[in-house]
Amino acid sequence: MRAIAACIGVALLASPALAKPQRVVSLNLCADELALRLADPGVVKSVTWLSQDPRSANMAAKAAALPANDGHVEEALAYDPDLVLVGPFADPASIALLKEVGAPVAEVGAPQTLDGVRRQIRDLAAALGAAQRGEALIADMDARLARVAVDPSRPRLKAVVLRPNGFTVGPGSLVDEILARAGLDNLAQRLDIAADEQVPLEVVALLSADILILDRDEASAPSLADAALDHPAIAALARRMTIVSLPARLWTCGGPEVAEAVERLAVAAARAREATQ
């Protein structure tokens, strides 16, 4: 085993095999999606069951064709993997166990900037021996971002994000940058809060935003956390501001799909401008 190679986006906790990994197992939803986008066909042997649900995952069609795992080390080892992908909140005991049995581990993080997204794609592509595919993915994402033209002369619309359980998203987060790319000012910056914090609904109602962004999937399993987004006060506010639902799968993982989040928000911004004129 060589020394630990750590990068910001993907921390290689054990040395990657010199050759391209041939049996990759992913134990995290976000790692599943990136691996399915980047790896050669047939290389990814197993992904988590979460990424097989088309309501909450971006690569569900590809993922559904593979055997699912529940994120346990034991399941990963059954494939005799030459690379195991884990998420940012993986149990340290799991990682230690993987290292002990000699399985190379790569950690997929949760990037907080668009640059971090690019770096993470690049790093994982390198670990998978698919550098070219990584560059193509980044170029495609950047092209989509570039097409969302924001006219700097027009005043920026004010937006606020409401996530399940009444969380909003503050400055210094990937979502904050996504909003800025779509030509929106994040009102949460005025609230003196951290990157992810709960806000009372009445504060959201009185912020006088132009756009209220609800983090919600189109059709999902019953969720108490989502119930906050069904509050009648939000319906009453719809007469005063544009409300847009943005599914969590577009901006939770920080993969190339964030480009679609920016596109959707830009469309909503255009709609809000029409409504106010």
Added chain:
Amino acid sequence: MSARAASAEVRYGPLVAALAALALVAALASLMVGYARLDVPAALADAFAGRSTAAAVVLEQIRLPRAALGAMVGFSLGLAGAALQGLLRNPLADPGVIGVSGGAAFGAVVVFYSGLAGAFALAMPLGGVAGAVVAALLLYALVGRGAGTMTLILAGVTVNSFAGALTALALNLSPNPYAAYEIMFWLMGSLADRSLPQLWLALPLTVVGWALLLASAPALDALTLGEDTAASLGFDLGRLRAQLVAGAALAVGAAVAVTGAIGFVGLVAPHLLRPLVGNRPGRLLLVSGLGGAIVLLVADVAVRLIPVHPELKLGVATALIGAPLLYSLIDRMRREA
């Protein structure tokens, strides 16, 4: 103790009026206090004029249901606590302590995560009521009439932990992979961001529960003379038990389905007010309900004033007050025994 209690007794009518007035003041305070600076008179004017300004929406759709639910749930918990204590003749019989609230939470969780709640609107409160009925029946089967404190508390521990385990099982089986995480926010009990439709759904079941409990007052007074005497006075004890279990299950079950399990209110309110009604369990009912409403509304105002982010859960606040009281009650009973 009985001599002290008797000397503290005050006239019933003025006591009820004073408590009702205090509850009203607490409800108004709940309307006024919040996180956003809200011009309440202006919002009220907008609301009455039918203008849906942001201020009017906040007052009508967020603050009003919060205050009304606080009063309703507090009344239910205080009343149910007093009634159960009268029935079991034990001052520790709080819906939370003995597991009725836990059963209600299980019922509501099953209904919600199975998707039944989307099928018809009343499903969730009814699920809470069903869970509370099962818990109350289980408990009554274990404790029976006039059982010792030890049996009651052990039965409560059993019902509570069984309900908790079943709730966790239901969450694991639910189609939502994040159910177990989000339930943490709910099980501790809170009135934050509840809505008017939730109030309207829970209210009818709750009012029926209140009526059943309040109507049992004469029988509960007779029961203090012993079961045989009460029976000889013409009270059907079997019917009384059914009435109280049904009433408590309706009031507590509907409340828990909306707010999650808020503990100790049914313990604190009767304990503070019992001396004022001369230890008459019948008179304690209405008084304790009003006391419960005051306790819950004040606690809910307090959690919004304490500068802690995110908001302190209401069930945490009531436990901080109630758990030491329960401890001292048990300690006193142990030394008196």
